[in-house]
Amino acid sequence: MATTRDRILNAFEALLVGQGSRSATLDAVAEEAGVSKGGLLYHFPSRDDLVVGMLDRLRDMGAKDAEKMRSAPQGAVAYYLETSKHTGSAFDRAMIAAARISQESDARASSALDDLREAWFEVLDEQLDDDELARTVQLLCDALYFNETMGLAEEASMPAVRAILARLGALDVQP
Amino acid sequence: MATTRDRILNAFEALLVGQGSRSATLDAVAEEAGVSKGGLLYHFPSRDDLVVGMLDRLRDMGAKDAEKMRSAPQGAVAYYLETSKHTGSAFDRAMIAAARISQESDARASSALDDLREAWFEVLDEQLDDDELARTVQLLCDALYFNETMGLAEEASMPAVRAILARLGALDVQP
DNA sequence: GTCTATAGATGGATAGAC
């Protein structure tokens, strides 16, 4: 069983992702986490502390993911493409939650996401050794990711992207 | 001078884009529009009516934009790529504002954005006559657009996308 | 059409019991 602290952050993220920041109130988070508002505020003295706690966890997960991508047997491009599919993993949820917060002009959230993208780009560029192509792969995966995040209907996109990346030879790389 | 109604919607959109839905309160919208809260509520009896009014205006602008794209002298792909740059136009603002609302599980906003994308895709597919390529162009432009929307630092992306689209021959099309 | 005043509900946060 996760710690209360983690269950609270999970609840905060889930509400941010599912309903947006407006609905992620202390009351709602407490209820989702199965704790009282007082209990929540013991762990996170203010709503802003929830944001900080969430971004800290995201940075941890991000560092681990970049390492996993670097040594993925199928190559970084294929790994990145696969993990652009929205799996509902804890990491996914934390990224989207951070995106929600960053849209409220929160510099800490924007910078956490920027650093994540930078780390991924470095791995792509290492393996592709083609700056333009690395950026394009990242953009395509961003788009797949964000479209899904926004609930847009784009089932045909993934096969199209795979086909185009094959035309460009981007799927041939090895770690 | 714009009508009061339009100034109110402009203010609502500006707050959604700049600060997020949480900050787009009736008080804040009224102040930004230079009208009292009572005055605002005369035109839009509830906050939800602001959303509906905003989406109506977006649909109008969207229909006009798809037509402009279809007959653009530089071709639909180049037009679409150029207008993916965030210009701060009224249309831009309305799209991003709708994206903010759609993230709160608002089916009306999601559907308005979906319809817009569908209309653009049709034009791209007409001119490219390559389904995969049309989807890819759209995804790349989405990514450029959304990255900018989210305040991510990606100045190098546009030239990279242009270069890759040139490799694919996607920039050669004519209306 | 626009304003002020105010009601009623909800949000963030504190105090203190257990």
Add this chain to the structure above:
DNA sequence: GTCTATCCATCTATAGAC
């Protein structure tokens, strides 16, 4: 560490004057 009770600010919405 977790809970209940409560305070105060803010938010949506209404009423009614001009």
